[in-house]
Amino acid sequence: MSRFNVKKVAVLGAGVMGAQIAAHLVNCKVPVVLFDLPAKEGPKNGIVTRAIEGLKKLKPAPLGVATDAALIGQANYEEHLEQLRDCDLIIEAIAERMDWKLDLYKKIAPYVAPTAIVASNTSGLSITKLSEVLPEELKPRFCGIHFFNPPRYMLLVELINTPTTEPHILDKLEAFVTSALGKGVVRAKDTPNFIANRVGVAGMLTTMKEVENFGLSYDVVDDLTGKKLGRASSGTFRTADVVGLDTMAHVIKTLQDTLSLETDPFYASFATPEVLKTLLEMGNLGQKSKAGFFKKVGRDIMRFDLASKDYVPAGQKADEVYTRMLKKPAAERLQLLRNAEGAEGRFLWAILRNAFHYAAVHLAEIADNARDVDLCMRWGFGMKQGPFELWQEAGWLTVANMVKEDIDAGKALCNAPLPDWVFSGPVADAGGVHTPQGSWNPSTGQFVPTRSLPVYARQHFPESVLGANAPSASTAGTTLHEDDAIRLWTLDDEVVIASIKTKMHAIGPDVIEGLLQGLALAEDKYQGMVIWSNDEMFSAGADLQAMLPAFMMGGVKAIEGAEFEMQQAMLKLRYANVPVVSAVRGLALGGGCELAAYTTKRVAAMESYIGLVEVGVGLVPGGGGLAYIARRAAENAANSTGKDLLPFLTEGFTAAAMAKVGTSALESRKLGYLLESDVIVPHKDELLYVALNEAKALYASGYRAPLKRQFPVAGRQGQATIMGSLVNMRDGGFISTHDFYIASLIAGVVCGGDVDAGSLVNEEYLMTLERQAFGALLGNPKTQERIMGMMSTGKPVRN
Template sequence: MDRQIRRAAVIGSGVMGASIAAHLANIGIPSLLLDIVPAQLTDEEIANQLSLESKQVRNRFASQAINKLKKTNPSPLFDRDLVALISPGNIEDDLDKVKEVDWIIEVIVENLEIKQQFYKKLESVWVNGTIVSTNTSGISVNEMVKDLPDSFKNHFLGTHFFNPPRYMKLLEVIPGEKTLPEVSSFMKDFCEKKLGKGVVVAKDTPNFIANRIGTFGLLVTLNEMLEKGFSVEEVDAVTGPLLGRPKSATFRTLDLVGIDTFIHVATNVSEKVNNRSEQQIFEVPKLLKQMVVNGWIGEKAGKGFYQKVEKETRKEILSLDVTTLQYKRQNKVVGSSLESAKLVKGPERKLKALLAGQDRYSELAWNILKKVLLYSAEKLGEIADSIIEIDQAMRWGFNWSLGPFETWDAIGLKSSVAKMEDEGLVVPEWVKEWIDAGNNSFYLKENGFTYYSSKGKYRLVDSVPEVISLKALKEQNKVILSNNGASLIDLEDGIACLEFHSPNNAIGADILMMIEQSIEEVRRNFNGLIIANQGRNFCVGANLMMLLMEAQDEEWDEVDHIIKMFQNTMLHLKQFEKPVVTAPHRMTLGGGVEVCLPGDQVVASAETYYGLVETGVGLIPAGGGCKEYVSRISESASEQLTDIQPLVNKLFETIGMAKVSTSALDAQKLGYLRKSDLIVTNSDHVIYEAKQAALRLVDRYVPQKNERIHVVGKEGKAIMKLGAYQMKLGGYISDHDQLIVNKLAHVLAGGDVPAGTLVSEQYLLDLEREAFLSLCGEPKTQQRMQYMLTKGKPLRN
């Protein structure tokens, strides 16, 4: 059956239900959001003379949830206007409307009996073949529908989103006993390709994969703290990035999740498992129960393991003393193992350095880690079929740098197992048999291919065509050219990929040199070029430290040379006679945007935060950013015979205020991306889609030519400068801000030429460079650059 999901229905408009509906809207799928009918009128409804029979009252919960989506920050929507794709309703009046949808997602209260009652009601209006899923975080999928017909069970499964659905990568698919394989396969494919999720297939066991192991790890950590007398801040110092975990570590994570929610998840396991020792592990400590009684349930209550308090001139975060149950000032945590781990880079090396220590913090790390590793090994086969699914679930769902089995490899499988056995711990038989067979790790990498331990053998990790790993290609000797800043990699099929790998992917001379060399190499031996990487961020701009040092030394010829080199390289990229596709993701700022602009097409990850932010450091874009956007305005206005001044005014505001998009879709709305640029929801598929875009361009490619650009001239500049003056009078910008944006207005207007003058690209590039150089010499600009480098945020001086 050729399935498609065109419309959906979400049942339950709480935080998760509404956010799932929002993410469906993100990919263009309209949904019906249903909830129960209120039992009482609000004061406002009474004042408006409404009754319990009024439609807006009956739809109140869903309508309120939809309105809240517009105000939530960070936004669950790529663009707040997408909220129009969600329609409110209620279960009593509108349940039969699910006949018109292709997917029904239940997100009601986590109570088995209530869910069972709902599914009996739903089945009476359900159309055979419609997929139904539950978003439960741990209740048995099979138990929910045990009394329903097989036809319903065939199309029923679990789809466990992690919160918030837009941003969290993990989605657990949990097939039921009777779920048709083609239904599970379709949902896995849909959630990966359309929703952009990392999907793992889990067994129908309490809390599935990620929450089972994650909850175990948190309880082990909590018990270790209580037994050994560690403080909250000591535990978080150990169990954050040094252990390969997020900065929120253990107790900030618990505060974010909600201690009441965590207790519910832990209790679900203790009540459902049959093994008495496992039940005891998941029993909730008295400390957590007392905190719930006190109302200290985390961030949503204003206090949990941490409390933010307002002092006279600042905010302070206090930590809970778990012995006295009083909040106190945090003590600085210092230890030789912690300091050693901080000095090295990479999660594997940090972890090894931490465990190699000889203090109480390295002991704490080992005591937590060994139990999590052993538990993960014990649960293989019960909660998931492979170590890959367990590792992916923990990386994607709990933001661990390494999954349990990847961690085991990193610290040394044989040596760590030997240490565990010396300490009297029971190691699962399959792990000992694996080591006895002569294996030193759970994963094996050879010639760029990865193998994993499965039923006593190494098996090749299945390749996914849409997932292109630059790291794997480099291990397969696909590197064509390379220097410290970038590498050119053969993607096959006549397409090469230029990858940045400088610190923070900042653009310096080495990257610019590699772009020029890549152009020559592709000209001789390839059909097209894509510019992409798989770093944390695509590119946060030019090398600001180098620029500041040259400016402080007043090496103006050198600054001029650097900017001219950048401009010329971007111009060569734009005029290259073969297709160029750029593929940004996450932070793409300043020079990162300017690298994307010369390309024939942008293929962006949906989570791309894109913007020309140079005014924040006292400068203006000078790598062709101003020129390229003015050129685009000129071209579009010429085609539509419209006045370009309003469009230039909007550009002036966008660049002058250093606006950064909240998504790739928002970047289109701001005018940074064109409507013809592509947006890819799954970040792992971006390079594949960029390659496909380049291949499509090859046969019909027409190189870009030198352009003549219409500008608004001195009259248009006056309009922009007037706007800046009014903002200064209103107190919105400083004197230095006004100086910066006046220079920006000069560039965007094309200088002091008459309105409507046609100018060359080089003319505008020269204006950019002149303005940039003059601002580099300003003491307040240098202060802004210094502040950004030391504080990581803009200075408004």
């Protein structure tokens, strides 16, 4: 299959979704032009211009770097339709009105390139009906593409074909959306609201119905249906506020308009809840209008009270007994909830039973297999497990019989029986719908394996479902060494992989020892080393808990020794005889940031959050982070025509002194923690593949470590300039006296101490200054107060 080479994308519709899809395309280096109607007043592109400006203010940020908004092209349907001829992909994302979409398709059809794909980003309208207005030559290249909001952060994208969509078109689009945009793709059938919204919104509606049945408040329900239940931390009603109550109402209306009791036995549960009607009438649309089921008043969170149509104080929590129940193994948990006497427990069983019931009854209609349903609920609704996974884990036939008993007793939402395949045949024999051979497809009566598109060869350990027995990164490959701190292993006998195993991948002496052991192996027999772990944590930094006993027994001297060893390890990684690549995903903070900075190259997932955060615990970076800032400033200055070193030092100093963390890999590059030569990977599951290939490519090109050089520092003159700014910040009340002291020590190190401007130093010299500053702070009572506060509460202490 030839590669779908997307040189440019057009997004039609500059509303919330369209603008954010355009933003994500820019994040992923895909050129994009955003279209909308011509403005009635002022410049014709006014609507698009305002939408792009609005991207800079949205939270969570749709852009990795706010200034990249300027990279989004602007166009309108009156003047610029010719630009569509240059686009390989056209994504329509206008309002959910069938008539508006059809009118737009007629308008753009003459300008679509002969090989371009056209896709509608609809959350539930019929893709087949949308295609009917298209010219015959365009129908094979038309499909649905459903991004979830917000597009940058939500993994799920549903692709929906029509009877006339050519299969290879979906294959090409799936490869592009997966690898170039970093998404998890599920192919959905062209049924109302597809898979995720069909199951998810039906689940929210039935949850709201059960809330009325059991008389629970919204804050208690959100406490029960958030992380405690293995779902998104926002729970049910806060999630509705974030999505937008108007958006939710539209999706509900799609269910109401396109389904009936004849086509969906749960239809009676799809009535718009009275509370939702009331909030919509009041104009309270959720987060976008700053009021919905909840609203913030000052620092207080209030919840809506339907009886008074006013807001009352929120903050109620669920009974602790149910919190304990939800921590039990799946089988015991469901039995306890089903037999609970309290309203909260019976409510939880009801919503789980309804989810199992609904998913089983509708599986054949909405999806090709059970895996697609579970992945949709994970990726689109933030669940740790989909309904079929939980059902299977708890005991397939046991749970099936519990659900059947409730249906027979009239306790379920409808009397539709569970399908026959639930109780007999291959599923019952296998103990569930997920097996190593694949996941159950009730239409064909077979277990269906995952699609084997070439793009998935780039994912060594893709997300899988319970029961599939997919390879685990913790046991895969050949183990070279393993202890409690680290696993050294290889997939291909060419590159050593180092996977840190400590809690939050904290870096202590055992991790340092393991990394150096891996490096020795790599230098002896392999082409390089990759530091990678298969979760959202590269490393949260140095292990403070391991450090404190040594400090209590031996004082600062004991810590200086451990710090010296860590610094020396960083230098060994930097000057190794083979390339060492950091595969960064999620958090890389403090020592984790330093570890990445001292490797040969970094391959970072788009959602990587990198920074030196030691100020939060009253310390300075002590693993070479400040030496790195000084060296990079000197290297950047050497490549410039300017002779003043200080401007190149300022950003690095500010980032460390203010504990700035890049809110994306793109912003981390702006802060200097990633270089222009480093690779940013959109899809988290491709990270290891790319990192291994980068290591091998460096080795194949004759890699040699950089020579150790001296470099100039800003000296006492640069330090004096920085101190002047710090005095103003302290005297203006922007930083505390202790913050001032910490920042002054950071300034002293990055400027090279009490030396003349332009003095030549090496990394070891600056690392000595780091250790001195670190030790001075460690003995300071205010720093000790910050450390103990962070360890006990997980939150920084401001003193």
